[in-house]
Amino acid sequence: SQTIHQWPATLVQPVGSPLSLECTVEGTSNPNLYWYRQAAGRGLQLLFYSVGIGQISSEVPQNLSASRPQDRQFILSSKKLLLSDSGFYLCALQRGGRYIQYFGAGTRLSVL
Amino acid sequence: GQQVMQIPQYQHVQEGEDFTTYCNSSTTLSNIQWYKQRPGGHPVFLIQLVKSGEVKKQKRLTFQFGEAKKNSSLHITATQTTDVGTYFCAGSAYGGSQGNLIFGKGTKLSVKP
Numbered sequence: 001s002q003t004i005h006q007w008p009a010t011l012v013q014p015v016g017s018p019l020s021l022e023c024t025v026e027g028t029s030n031p032n033l034y035w036y037r038q039a040a041g042r043g044l045q046l047l048f049y050s051v052g053i054g055q056i057s058s059e060v061p062q063n064l065s066a067s068r069p070q071d072r073q074f075i076l077s078s079k080k081l082l083l084s085d086s087g088f089y090l091c092a093l094q095r096g097g098r099y100i101q102y103f104g105a106g107t108r109l110s111v112l
Numbered sequence: 113g114q115q116v117m118q119i120p121q122y123q124h125v126q127e128g129e130d131f132t133t134y135c136n137s138s139t140t141l142s143n144i145q146w147y148k149q150r151p152g153g154h155p156v157f158l159i160q161l162v163k164s165g166e167v168k169k170q171k172r173l174t175f176q177f178g179e180a181k182k183n184s185s186l187h188i189t190a191t192q193t194t195d196v197g198t199y200f201c202a203g204s205a206y207g208g209s210q211g212n213l214i215f216g217k218g219t220k221l222s223v224k225p
Contacts, residue, residue: 042217043218090154099160099213101157
């Protein structure tokens with residue numbers, strides 16, 4: 001079965017610093033990959049999705065970017081973090097035609 | 113754009129009481145899914161409904177998909193403290209972007225023992 005690795009689990013960063021969050025998957029090939037952000041006590045906001053290497057679609061304009069350098073690697077980045085970038089970042093994969101998504105454990109980012 | 117509305121936002125119940133959360137879409141869905149997120153955890157897939165009028169059960173949980181495939185509900189009978197968490201519905205629209213899901217904002221359930 002597939003496994004999703006996200007690290008770190010928690011991160012505290014100063015405003016204006018860069019960010020790189022990595023998501024790697026095992027046990028599957030050619031998955032659709034997703035980055036979501038969840039503000040405290042709120043719903044899931046889709047940030048980016050990727051259907052293949054080098055293919056990134058952005059759902060909302062923002063201070064973040066994403067890349068997929070390998071089939072099983074999805075990276076979320078920022079050059080300069082804002083306070084509003086704080087939140088719970090979740091990576092998810094989707095494989096097969098049923099459109100079910102499986103989530104990683106997430107990274108809690110606090111920008112101070 | 114497509115929206116999925118979920119109510120209520122919060123629900124506080126006494127252990128043993130029933131609980132229901134409702135989900136409504138602005139457009140017809142190809143399928144609807146339900147996820148549970150425990151406090152401090154990540155969303156975990158519970159079930160998928162595909163057919164119009166479909167009803168599925170998982171122990172004390174009953175899931176329904178409306179006849180028009182625009183609404184859904186999750187009903188928990190005799191809640192337990194282990195049911196605590198946020199329940200999200202997520203719909204996939206016909207012709208949507210490569211299987212992307214539109215998530216409702218979730219219903220946060222708290223259970224008082």
